[in-house]
Amino acid sequence: MVRITFAGDELSGLEIEDPAASVRLLLPNPGEDLTIPTWNGNEFLRDDGSRPIIRTFTPRRFDPEVPELDLDLVLHSAGAASAWALQATEGAQAAISGPGRGYEVDPGVTDYLLVGDESAIPAISQLLEAIAPNATIRVHLEVEGEFGQVDLPGHPGRHLSWHTLDDEQRGSHVVRALASEEIGPDTTIWCAGQAAAMQKVRNHLFKERGVARSQATVRGYWK
Numbered sequence: 001m002v003r004i005t006f007a008g009d010e011l012s013g014l015e016i017e018d019p020a021a022s023v024r025l026l027l028p029n030p031g032e033d034l035t036i037p038t039w040n041g042n043e044f045l046r047d048d049g050s051r052p053i054i055r056t057f058t059p060r061r062f063d064p065e066v067p068e069l070d071l072d073l074v075l076h077s078a079g080a081a082s083a084w085a086l087q088a089t090e091g092a093q094a095a096i097s098g099p100g101r102g103y104e105v106d107p108g109v110t111d112y113l114l115v116g117d118e119s120a121i122p123a124i125s126q127l128l129e130a131i132a133p134n135a136t137i138r139v140h141l142e143v144e145g146e147f148g149q150v151d152l153p154g155h156p157g158r159h160l161s162w163h164t165l166d167d168e169q170r171g172s173h174v175v176r177a178l179a180s181e182e183i184g185p186d187t188t189i190w191c192a193g194q195a196a197a198m199q200k201v202r203n204h205l206f207k208e209r210g211v212a213r214s215q216a217t218v219r220g221y222w223k
């Protein structure tokens, strides 16, 4: 995971109210300058008709005074954003749009289950910062072996478990961790990660466990 700080007066006016919101990051094609694509009513396209590199990330920290925005990007083996983050140096150009809606934390909820993979760590970190100190927060994170463990914000009610994938399929630890947890009518669940893994989570929670849909937010973050 690498933290990239974006700065520039163009960030003025960005307002991020809730944790686990999103922004879209536009990147230049490798070896080219950044060009802003045009909206054709359906999608953004470059002048030559090709699709620009646009990816979604969690606005981990935004300081409107500077203005300055931090994104934490997972480095993995096969993506344009990951490759860009690995080689980006000071002055590299990118554009940001957003924000997309975040998660409104209900101050009355005192029992949370937060579950996800590497890509959900920025959002889960923000949730840990936003949830009231009297709540209990059970956190399960499934990560690839080489990812290691990163520091997450402290919280007096935090119970954090790391699950390292060996040869298992993505999501196997996530579903097993959820299966091992007690889920009461007052438990609120937030879960995000690989899309296929999140489908297994939905099956487990809504079909096998009969959890009410209003109790759980399950978001596919990548394919």
Ligand SMILES: Cc1cc2nc3c(=O)[nH]c(=O)nc-3n(C[C@H](O)[C@H](O)[C@H](O)COP(=O)(O)OP(=O)(O)OC[C@H]3O[C@@H](n4cnc5c(N)ncnc54)[C@H](O)[C@@H]3O)c2cc1C
Pocket (backbone or CB within 6 Å): 021, 022, 055, 056, 057, 058, 059, 072, 073, 074, 075, 076, 077, 078, 079, 080, 081, 082, 083, 118, 119, 120, 122, 123, 220, 221, 222, 223
């Ligand atoms: C609301 C929202 C918030 C998100 N917040 C974050 C965030 O804060 N930090 C973050 O890193 N990601 C976040 N993501 C996920 C991120 O958008 C995807 O991982 C994205 O695909 C990365 O772009 P890329 O160009 O690196 O890979 P892509 O070019 O999109 O994908 C290429 C291939 O790389 C692999 N891949 C993609 N993402 C991952 C991954 N995370 N781990 C392992 N393999 C992967 C897949 O095999 C995929 O086929 C978020 C997604 C959403 C929807």
